[in-house]
Amino acid sequence: MARITAGVATSHIPAVGAAIDLGKTAEPYWQPVFKGYEFSQRWIADQKPDVVILVYNDHASAFSLEIIPTFAIGCAESFAPADEGWGPRPVPAVEGHPELAWHIAQSTILDEFDMTIVNRMDVDHGLTVPLSLMFGQPKAWPCKVIPLAVNVVQYPPPTGNRCWNLGRAIRKAVASFPADLNVMVWGTGGMSHQLQGPRAGLINKEFDKRFLDRLTTDPEQLAQVPHLEYVREAGSEGIELVMWLIMRGALEAKAREVYRFYHVPASNTAVGHIIFENPR
Amino acid sequence: MPPVNYNDAFKDIPGTVVFDATQSRLGYHLNMFCMSLMKAENRAAFKADERLYLQRFAMTDAQREAVLARDYNRMIELGGNIYFLAKIGATDGFSFQNLASKMTGMPEDEYKAMMVGGGRPAQGNRSRTDRSK
Numbered sequence: 001m002a003r004i005t006a007g008v009a010t011s012h013i014p015a016v017g018a019a020i021d022l023g024k025t026a027e028p029y030w031q032p033v034f035k036g037y038e039f040s041q042r043w044i045a046d047q048k049p050d051v052v053i054l055v056y057n058d059h060a061s062a063f064s065l066e067i068i069p070t071f072a073i074g075c076a077e078s079f080a081p082a083d084e085g086w087g088p089r090p091v092p093a094v095e096g097h098p099e100l101a102w103h104i105a106q107s108t109i110l111d112e113f114d115m116t117i118v119n120r121m122d123v124d125h126g127l128t129v130p131l132s133l134m135f136g137q138p139k140a141w142p143c144k145v146i147p148l149a150v151n152v153v154q155y156p157p158p159t160g161n162r163c164w165n166l167g168r169a170i171r172k173a174v175a176s177f178p179a180d181l182n183v184m185v186w187g188t189g190g191m192s193h194q195l196q197g198p199r200a201g202l203i204n205k206e207f208d209k210r211f212l213d214r215l216t217t218d219p220e221q222l223a224q225v226p227h228l229e230y231v232r233e234a235g236s237e238g239i240e241l242v243m244w245l246i247m248r249g250a251l252e253a254k255a256r257e258v259y260r261f262y263h264v265p266a267s268n269t270a271v272g273h274i275i276f277e278n279p280r
Numbered sequence: 281m282p283p284v285n286y287n288d289a290f291k292d293i294p295g296t297v298v299f300d301a302t303q304s305r306l307g308y309h310l311n312m313f314c315m316s317l318m319k320a321e322n323r324a325a326f327k328a329d330e331r332l333y334l335q336r337f338a339m340t341d342a343q344r345e346a347v348l349a350r351d352y353n354r355m356i357e358l359g360g361n362i363y364f365l366a367k368i369g370a371t372d373g374f375s376f377q378n379l380a381s382k383m384t385g386m387p388e389d390e391y392k393a394m395m396v397g398g399g400r401p402a403q404g405n406r407s408r409t410d411r412s413k
Contacts, residue, residue: 014376060363064315065308083318085370153363155300156286192399196362197353199295200380201391203399228289232406236296237362265395267377 002100002174002181006047007247007255007276008040009215010133012056012188014084014125015267020132021090033271036261037133040275043259044134049184051097051144053104053170055246056126056188057152059084062118068154069116071166073108074123074147075101082122091128091137097144100177104146107173113166123147130188133273150243152189156227163242164223167249174250187247189240191262191272192233202235203270208262211241212274216257219248237269252278294408299361307359313337313347314364323371352383 016033019025025034061082063069076096081088105115127147135142151157158166167185174183191211194202211234214222223245230239248255259275290298297303304311313334316322326333334344346354347368355365362379369379381391394400406413 060311060315060361060367061318064364065304065311083320085318085323085367153299153361154304155298192402194296194400195366195376195380196356197295197297197383198385199293199400199405200383201394201400202402202405203395204402205398207402227286231290231296231298232293233402236298264398267375268380268395268399270399 002177002179002183003278004171004174004183004185004250005049005278006184007186007251008130008134008184008274009187009244009247010130010273011190011266011269011271012126012129013266013269013271014129016271017089017125017129017132020137030266032263033266036263036271036273039259040134040273041136043275047184048182049143050181051100051146051183053146053148053174053183053185053250054127054130054188055148055150055186055243056130057240057243058149059124059126060153061124062121062149063151065154068151069118069149070151070158071113072116072118072121072149073101073105074118074121074149075105076119076121079121079123079127079145079147081128082124084124089125089128091132092140094123094127094131094141094145094147097146100174100179100181100183101146103177104170104173107176108166108169111169111172113169118149121147121149126188130186148246150246152239152242157239157242159227160223160225160242160245163245164220164249167246167251170246171250185247185250187244189243190234190238191241191270192235192238193269194235195237195268197236199235201268203264204233204235204238205262205264205270207233207238208270208272212260212262212272215244215248215274216276219245219253223249248276251276254279292408294405297356303359303361305359307343307361309338310343310347310355310358310360311364313339314360314367317367317371326371350382352379356383
């Protein structure tokens with residue numbers, strides 16, 4: 001049977017993608033950011049996931065205001081990098097896993113999550129920057145990816161608790177998939193940042209560190225934090241952190257934290273990164 | 281105190297507009313104009329004659345003027361969402377950090393230095409009604 005072996009959370013800052021694409025990773029400004037992922041690249045080379053369920057948000061790339069799905073699962077064979085206004089990132093196309101994606105869609109819908117099924121979708125920096133951070137610059141991504149897009153742009157986004165419970169439903173779905181697959185769930189976005197208005201540039205290291213601690217030890221209570229607290233404490237775009245709860249909910253309660261990295265700043269944002277392994 | 285409704289509660293946060301139903305309805309055409317800038321030919325048409333291009337969209341005159349002036353805070357007030365508005369910045373060739381500095385009214389180098397120094401603190405920036413928070 002398929003099994004979820006590990007979870008990864010990471011920020012998905014577009015400027016980080018640009019730094020990789022433009023060969024700036026060794027510059028003094030960027031060097032500390034990329035150093036924080038050296039362990040992770042070695043770790044994932046050993047782990048060799050077959051499939052990553054990649055939880056991210058679309059930034060007005062695939063979804064405009066015409067259609068705004070709260071949870072959308074990509075069931076296509078492949079997904080092209082989106083043109084976000086500068087031309088598409090020069091990264092490989094993302095190969096999907098339609099069979100597992102459809103299985104998860106069916107299982108979670110029957111568990112009363114009203115998933116949107118997407119058969120055509122370009123994927124933006126929210127999805128491709130985490131792949132670059134974890135895998136570097138390969139000619140093709142070394143695993144299949146199931147994009148799971150969460151609305152955090154139009155209010156209200158899903159609650160932390162809803163995200164946590166969706167993670168649990170994904171855990172159940174994967175466990176009932178009859179193929180021997182090593183599956184990871186990644187949660188992306190965050191950490192504290194605000195990109196809009198006179199309060200832009202807000203960073204809250206205390207909030208972020210506490211969030212990382214609680215994600216490890218107390219995730220079910222962490223899922224009760226209301227939207228208002230995210231926006232007040234972690235900035236308007238800090239709301240993206242609810243997506244990390246999907247990843248954590250998909251893991252077992254006693255999943256072990258194996259790595260953590262935190263750095264301020266990358267562009268406007270606090271970079272946060274954490275890795276969990278499920279007990280074997 | 282009476283209970284504060286979900287949307288109103290966010291209004292106590294200074295310097296922040298939450299993109300709720302009201303903002304989304306106000307800004308629909310402004311944001312859809314931004315969306316059009318994802319196509320290279322539309323970016324070229326916009327750059328060639330901004331005023332003329334903006335006539336293609338059912339925006340208000342105030343929204344058009346805010347776009348022409350690149351007044352991002354005003355665009356947000358009029359229903360723009362930052363992820364959509366960023367496409368104007370990209371069309372102009374500016375980084376997100378440049379847009380952020382514009383919205384804060386700080387010169388870009390000063391804004392960058394603030395970020396390198398750890399960013400804008402939460403302390404004093406949590407509540408309009410209580411600046412000590």
